Amino acid sequence: MRDACTNPNCTFNATQSCVLGNPPEDCPYRPVVARADEELEEDDQVTDVQSEGQDEDETSSHDAAATSLGGAVLTAPDDDLPFLPASRTLGIEQANAMMESRPTCMVGIVGLAGAGKTAALVSAYLLLSRDQFEGYSYGDSDTLRAFEEITGASRTWQKGSPPEQITSHTTLSNDREAGFLHLRLWRHADDRLFDILLPDLPGEWSKALIERNDTDRLLFLRSASVIWLMVDGRQFANDHKVPRGRFDAQMLIERLADLLLDRRPKIFLVPTWQDSQPFPQKEADDLAAYAGSFGFEAELAPVASFSWNDDMEPGHGVANLFNRSLCALPPPPEFWPDTEAEAGDRRLQAFRRRA
Numbered sequence: 001m002r003d004a005c006t007n008p009n010c011t012f013n014a015t016q017s018c019v020l021g022n023p024p025e026d027c028p029y030r031p032v033v034a035r036a037d038e039e040l041e042e043d044d045q046v047t048d049v050q051s052e053g054q055d056e057d058e059t060s061s062h063d064a065a066a067t068s069l070g071g072a073v074l075t076a077p078d079d080d081l082p083f084l085p086a087s088r089t090l091g092i093e094q095a096n097a098m099m100e101s102r103p104t105c106m107v108g109i110v111g112l113a114g115a116g117k118t119a120a121l122v123s124a125y126l127l128l129s130r131d132q133f134e135g136y137s138y139g140d141s142d143t144l145r146a147f148e149e150i151t152g153a154s155r156t157w158q159k160g161s162p163p164e165q166i167t168s169h170t171t172l173s174n175d176r177e178a179g180f181l182h183l184r185l186w187r188h189a190d191d192r193l194f195d196i197l198l199p200d201l202p203g204e205w206s207k208a209l210i211e212r213n214d215t216d217r218l219l220f221l222r223s224a225s226v227i228w229l230m231v232d233g234r235q236f237a238n239d240h241k242v243p244r245g246r247f248d249a250q251m252l253i254e255r256l257a258d259l260l261l262d263r264r265p266k267i268f269l270v271p272t273w274q275d276s277q278p279f280p281q282k283e284a285d286d287l288a289a290y291a292g293s294f295g296f297e298a299e300l301a302p303v304a305s306f307s308w309n310d311d312m313e314p315g316h317g318v319a320n321l322f323n324r325s326l327c328a329l330p331p332p333p334e335f336w337p338d339t340e341a342e343a344g345d346r347r348l349q350a351f352r353r354r355a
């Protein structure tokens with residue numbers, strides 16, 4: 001039996017042939033080694049029939065492995081091995097499967113780059129992780145790794161020197177398909193569990209919707225229970241930027257009306273950066289009226305996902321936004337509703353009246 005080749009130029013593993021043309025069994029660069037069973041026989045003459053049989057089996061398989069140079073070292077794992085879910089964002093198919101299997105609130109989130117879409121999701125996740133999410137507790141999530149990925153940077157900054165950007169610009173591995181974050185929330189008030197799906201989309205998708213009416217990848221919004229229209233609240237405090245901010249928000253409403261066909265989910269107008277300045281009520285009223293002209297019911301839900309203002313808690317308004325979104329869902333159907341018995345009804349249906 002021979003050991004591995006000692007020639008530094010050996011290419012057998014790559015080419016399956018000896019660089020010097022030697023047959024692998026007789027290659028002089030492969031030192032001869034004593035077989036394990038031969039050594040055993042010399043050292044210890046005690047054998048029994050069964051162990052001999054075993055030794056032969058092992059040795060022959062060892063020989064086979066040694067002669068098939070370049071072969072796989074480990075055997076391939078079985079296909080049906082159990083594995084943990086990837087727990088990254090869910091694709092459209094997985095989101096559909098969840099919505100089909102249990103009542104799920106899908107939130108449609110739109111807004112231009114830097115509006116604060118990701119920041120609001122990070123803020124919600126951090127509030128839940130500290131059990132500071134008013135009225136709700138964390139129940140579960142199928143996308144924990146995705147949440148951890150977008151939350152990472154918000155945990156590392158130093159007090160007194162906040163970073164310019166706490167979250168990074170959202171990019172998707174597949175720019176044609178939305179990725180959804182999932183949360184299951186437990187509402188304390190009525191002890192109910194809610195599944196909620198939240199797409200974290202790049203601002204470019206909303207920009208393309210405004211500029212080119214690029215709707216293909218946003219068609220999933222037709223299944224949304226509510227829409228969050230996120231705007232950078234600072235834009236509406238700067239006179240030069242207000243017209244642009246107003247125009248973009250109006251265009252988004254108009255495009256959504258077109259894209260959603262005859263569906264009209266409630267729109268929450270979500271100005272971010274409330275820690276910097278409050279959103280002007282007049283702008284909110286005008287935008288609500290504009291949305292109303294397309295048949296939408298629009299409500300203002302300002303947030304401060306983070307806060308550089310000592311008078312405002314970070315996460316201000318975020319739990320409220322979730323709560324109002326979940327309240328916008330239709331209530332669960334009554335399990336066994338009382339019905340009025342008519343004179344002509346069958347006896348079984350009408351017995352309550354006659355009793």
Ligand SMILES: Nc1nc2c(ncn2[C@@H]2O[C@H](COP(=O)(O)OP(=O)(O)OP(=O)(O)O)[C@@H](O)[C@H]2O)c(=O)[nH]1
Nearest residue numbers: 113114115116117118119166167170203273304305
């Ligand atoms: N202080 C404060 N900072 C905020 C708030 N919202 C967003 N930010 C900051 O603004 C940055 C950009 O916000 P994002 O949430 O990443 O913006 P986005 O809408 O996801 O942008 P894209 O992913 O590029 O489309 C964040 O990293 C935060 O630093 C807020 O309410 N208050």
Ligand SMILES: [Mg+2]
Nearest residue numbers: 117118169170
């Ligand atoms: Mg983002």
